[in-house]
Amino acid sequence: IRRDPQELLDGLNPQQSEAVQYQGQALLIGAGAGSGKTRVLTRRIAWALSQWRAWPSQILAITFTNKAAREMKDRLETLIGPVAQRMWVSTFHSACVRILRRDGEAVGLTRGFTIYDQADSQRLMRTVEQQYGIDPKRVKPRDVLTAISDCKNELKDWRSQLKEFAPDFRPGQPGARLGHLEAGEQLYACLYAEYQRRLQAANAVDFDDLIMRTVQLLRLDPQVAAYYHHKFRYIFVDEYQDTNHAQYVLIRELAGLDADDGERPAAVTVVGDSDQSIYAFRGADIHNILDFEKDFPEAKTIMLEQNYRSTQTILDAANAVISKNQGRRPKKLWTDAGKGSPIVGYAADNDYEEAQWVVQEIVRLTVEDGFTYGDVAIMYRANAQSRRFEEALINAGVPYQLIGGTRFYERKEVKDAIAYLQCIANPADDTNMRRILNVPKRGLGERAEGTVAAYAESAGLTFWDALGRLQEIPGMTTRLARPLQAFRDLMEELIADAQAKDSNPSEIVAAVLDKTGIVEELRKSPDEQDQGRVENLAQLQSVAAEYEQNTPDSTLAGFLENVALVADSDQLPDEGENNGSVTLMTLHTSKGLEYPVVFLVGLEEGTFPHQRAMENVSELAEERRLAYVGITRARKRLYVTRAGERSQWGRSESKTPSEFLEDIPDALIDWKRKETAVDRRMMLGDDDSDEFGGFGGFAGFDDSDGYSTFGSRGGSRSSYGSGSRGGSGSYGSRGGSSYGSSSYGSR
Numbered sequence: 001i002r003r004d005p006q007e008l009l010d011g012l013n014p015q016q017s018e019a020v021q022y023q024g025q026a027l028l029i030g031a032g033a034g035s036g037k038t039r040v041l042t043r044r045i046a047w048a049l050s051q052w053r054a055w056p057s058q059i060l061a062i063t064f065t066n067k068a069a070r071e072m073k074d075r076l077e078t079l080i081g082p083v084a085q086r087m088w089v090s091t092f093h094s095a096c097v098r099i100l101r102r103d104g105e106a107v108g109l110t111r112g113f114t115i116y117d118q119a120d121s122q123r124l125m126r127t128v129e130q131q132y133g134i135d136p137k138r139v140k141p142r143d144v145l146t147a148i149s150d151c152k153n154e155l156k157d158w159r160s161q162l163k164e165f166a167p168d169f170r171p172g173q174p175g176a177r178l179g180h181l182e183a184g185e186q187l188y189a190c191l192y193a194e195y196q197r198r199l200q201a202a203n204a205v206d207f208d209d210l211i212m213r214t215v216q217l218l219r220l221d222p223q224v225a226a227y228y229h230h231k232f233r234y235i236f237v238d239e240y241q242d243t244n245h246a247q248y249v250l251i252r253e254l255a256g257l258d259a260d261d262g263e264r265p266a267a268v269t270v271v272g273d274s275d276q277s278i279y280a281f282r283g284a285d286i287h288n289i290l291d292f293e294k295d296f297p298e299a300k301t302i303m304l305e306q307n308y309r310s311t312q313t314i315l316d317a318a319n320a321v322i323s324k325n326q327g328r329r330p331k332k333l334w335t336d337a338g339k340g341s342p343i344v345g346y347a348a349d350n351d352y353e354e355a356q357w358v359v360q361e362i363v364r365l366t367v368e369d370g371f372t373y374g375d376v377a378i379m380y381r382a383n384a385q386s387r388r389f390e391e392a393l394i395n396a397g398v399p400y401q402l403i404g405g406t407r408f409y410e411r412k413e414v415k416d417a418i419a420y421l422q423c424i425a426n427p428a429d430d431t432n433m434r435r436i437l438n439v440p441k442r443g444l445g446e447r448a449e450g451t452v453a454a455y456a457e458s459a460g461l462t463f464w465d466a467l468g469r470l471q472e473i474p475g476m477t478t479r480l481a482r483p484l485q486a487f488r489d490l491m492e493e494l495i496a497d498a499q500a501k502d503s504n505p506s507e508i509v510a511a512v513l514d515k516t517g518i519v520e521e522l523r524k525s526p527d528e529q530d531q532g533r534v535e536n537l538a539q540l541q542s543v544a545a546e547y548e549q550n551t552p553d554s555t556l557a558g559f560l561e562n563v564a565l566v567a568d569s570d571q572l573p574d575e576g577e578n579n580g581s582v583t584l585m586t587l588h589t590s591k592g593l594e595y596p597v598v599f600l601v602g603l604e605e606g607t608f609p610h611q612r613a614m615e616n617v618s619e620l621a622e623e624r625r626l627a628y629v630g631i632t633r634a635r636k637r638l639y640v641t642r643a644g645e646r647s648q649w650g651r652s653e654s655k656t657p658s659e660f661l662e663d664i665p666d667a668l669i670d671w672k673r674k675e676t677a678v679d680r681r682m683m684l685g686d687d688d689s690d691e692f693g694g695f696g697g698f699a700g701f702d703d704s705d706g707y708s709t710f711g712s713r714g715g716s717r718s719s720y721g722s723g724s725r726g727g728s729g730s731y732g733s734r735g736g737s738s739y740g741s742s743s744y745g746s747r
């Protein structure tokens with residue numbers, strides 16, 4: 001690939017230009033928000049290809065989301081041509097899937113392995129707990145899985161955990177009981193071991209396994225390790241501040257930094273901003289970026305400080321908030337874009353009025369100031385805060401899209417259909433096989449499942465294999481055997497069918513919807529919501545068809561992989577197709593994005609910073625970084641709002657302003673309303689919040705159960721989209737017919 005070097009340096013400032021060209025073994029681009037990190041990283045890859053004559057196959061580039069990977073590929077394509085689409089530009093998880101599909105046998109994974117998501121894992125953990133006589137209400141599967149996830153992020157495998165905390169336990173012992181153990185290290189170690197045993201038997205992995213198993217593979221098999229050391233000569237990582245220990249080790253292993261196979265380690269470029277590290281709760285370790293110079297020999301750091309995204313006023317606010325954090329490398333963002341408009345502040349009496357004001361202001365921005373709805377994002381600390389804004393937007397007839405509500409792929413009917421597909425691709429997947437045994441209802445209840453499962457367990461067979469030997473199962477009656485045999489026949493037919501047309505996932509989906517009767521069952525249902533579910537399933541087929549169109553050698557396994565790796569932020573429309581609707585999202589999801597107008601809402605103590613984080617210094621520092629991320633998403637206008645009272649758990653609580661709000665110099669904020677009724681009451685020394693409880697007739701909506709009380713979920717919601725895209729597409733993550741096929745295009 002040949003390119004004029006000047007073309008690749010065009011429009012870059014001197015530091016950016018140096019970062020693109022620096023030739024050395026290890027480079028950290030430690031840049032502040034909006035300073036062009038992602039842009040520089042992309043140019044640097046193009047530079048390596050064209051100026052250092054790297055082969056596209058020698059490059060590994062890691063991004064934080066699939067959406068970011070797609071964008072990077074597209075930008076690379078304009079710089080270097082279509083070869084970009086075939087390069088390894090992906091998330092950590094996707095890269096590991098690719099490695100494990102090719103070489104996973106060395107760690108006991110055959111090619112068609114299944115990837116379990118959160119819900120699958122919880123299902124499996126519940127089964128494991130029941131097997132050992134543990135009450136899932138007492139020991140929550142979710143808590144056990146969090147503990148296991150923490151272990152995996154630290155690369156602690158089940159063997160070492162057993163050795164340390166439960167040396168006498170062996171997984172897979174029939175009849176063993178653990179119900180007497182308290183929740184804690186010992187019990188978790190046992191459950192971890194059994195959980196892994198069952199994953200292995202099902203030829204399945206969970207999300208965290210993808211990373212840990214790849215590291216194990218590289219450490220275990222010198223030939224495989226040598227292959228990747230040899231292959232990847234240049235490794236690039238975006239958002240490095242949010243890598244965890246396992247990912248850090250993975251980079252080292254892939255680069256061959258600790259190998260002695262005579263190969264020079266790959267050159268590693270990482271990009272990040274320690275002030276934007278916001279994923280500690282998922283195991284991210286800020287020390288990875290802070291210690292980069294110690295960890296990587298001959299490392300060089302280049303700082304970028306000029307910001308190209310925001311106005312100086314917005315940056316001053318961001319600097320003021322983040323500078324309160326201890327122990328950070330001081331850096332100051334600046335721009336030559338000028339001061340811009342002041343930040344606008346609003347203190348509402350309660351959360352209802354806060355939402356009313358925000359929506360009214362959004363409408364005003366479009367009518368008077370020339371912004372479009374697509375220019376605007378509302379960002380909040382917790383998902384539950386979205387409901388008020390949704391209500392207000394709906395009442396005002398303003399189209400919106402919600403990022404990260406109940407996700408399409410987490411809906412029951414969609415999961416059921418996907419479970420069928422998983423079983424077709426991998427019949428050894430016990431969890432999914434058992435999930436669909438009685439979906440749709442075919443008279444195979446717990447007893448039928450239990451009988452087969454017990455036999456499978458004792459004979460060391462998969463559930464699927466046991467179904468093939470019904471006559472050998474003790475206690476099998478003809479009444480049970482008949483529907484079980486029918487199920488096995490159905491699955492055999494689907495599997496044979498799928499093998500005949502493997503390059504055609506949409507036809508396989510169609511066959512599943514048709515032959516299993518799941519659609520038929522829903523169609524017959526008198527429940528209105530079930531009709532919306534039928535539409536969701538129809539949508540799944542469109543998703544498969546789009547995948548097919550966008551993927552040259554499409555397969556069922558490939559399709560399932562895409563489905564499994566979809567992250568929250570992937571529900572965002574791709575750049576350039578923002579469709580005139582207001583975006584609602586959590587601050588965590590906003591990382592790496594930018595909007596002309598940003599509303600940061602709920603700036604109160606206990607809301608943001610979050611209640612849980614307030615007593616803990618390091619968690620509070622993380623909340624502060626989250627505030628910094630939020631502020632720096634804004635390009636032209638920033639709004640900060642708060643409520644004097646907020647309904648939580650069904651009652652109204654008084655709220656004081658967030659300390660982050662107080663950190664922003666008053667001179668930067670134009671307060672449209674500064675004091676709330678609660679503030680005035682407090683000043684009078686009367687803090688009885690009860691008399692102000694229950695505002696505006698919204699008592700029926702109770703925060704504590706989130707969205708479930710929020711009546712009409714399904715298709716009716718899409719009618720609010722008629723302003724922009726005729727009710728389809730823009731309401732991605734919501735109900736009924738509204739699922740946005742556009743956003744699932746190219747995976």
Ligand code: ATP
Nearest residue numbers: 011012013032033034035036037038039308309592
């Ligand atoms: P974040 O920390 O939020 O991930 P970032 O450092 O990755 O931000 P980019 O997203 O790469 O920043 O860039 C921010 C904005 O500034 C983008 O709109 C980008 O196109 C623009 N930009 C970056 N560098 C330049 C430049 N030299 N000239 C003009 N615009 C630039």
Ligand code: MG
Nearest residue numbers: 037038039592
């Ligand atoms: Mg970026």
